Amino acid sequence: MDTLLLENLRVTCIIGDLPHERVTPQELVLDFELTCDLSLAAESDSLEDTVNYVAVVDAVRRALIDGQCRMIEHAAQLALDAAFDVDPRILAIGVTLRKPGALADVCPGVRLFRERPNRR
Numbered sequence: 001m002d003t004l005l006l007e008n009l010r011v012t013c014i015i016g017d018l019p020h021e022r023v024t025p026q027e028l029v030l031d032f033e034l035t036c037d038l039s040l041a042a043e044s045d046s047l048e049d050t051v052n053y054v055a056v057v058d059a060v061r062r063a064l065i066d067g068q069c070r071m072i073e074h075a076a077q078l079a080l081d082a083a084f085d086v087d088p089r090i091l092a093i094g095v096t097l098r099k100p101g102a103l104a105d106v107c108p109g110v111r112l113f114r115e116r117p118n119r120r
Helices: 039-044 053-067 072-086
Strands: 002-013 026-036 092-098 109-115
Touching: 002 053, 026 053, 026 072, 053 072, 072 092, 072 109
Parallel strands: none
Antiparallel strands: 002 026, 026 092, 092 109
């Protein structure tokens, strides 16, 4: 199976549980690995034959801005769900989500991997 990479997606949104985090947007940085069959697009050179990564980016950005999550774990799951909703050809997703401004000396983050629900 093939992998479509989306790296260094930056989204400014409400993220965090502390009082100041509920009113001041912060940056999240995400990397995605979308497992899908890219062979048809590799032959045809046609957008219709692949996952539209612009649509994935737009959906993830919208989900995180609207979500106003408290926990990075929940934000990562929202991002996964939004990406899956874009195209049924996405069979699995790995996402790494980092919150670079949270601490002065370390960048906290999470990495999740999910297969498409109800996959046969």
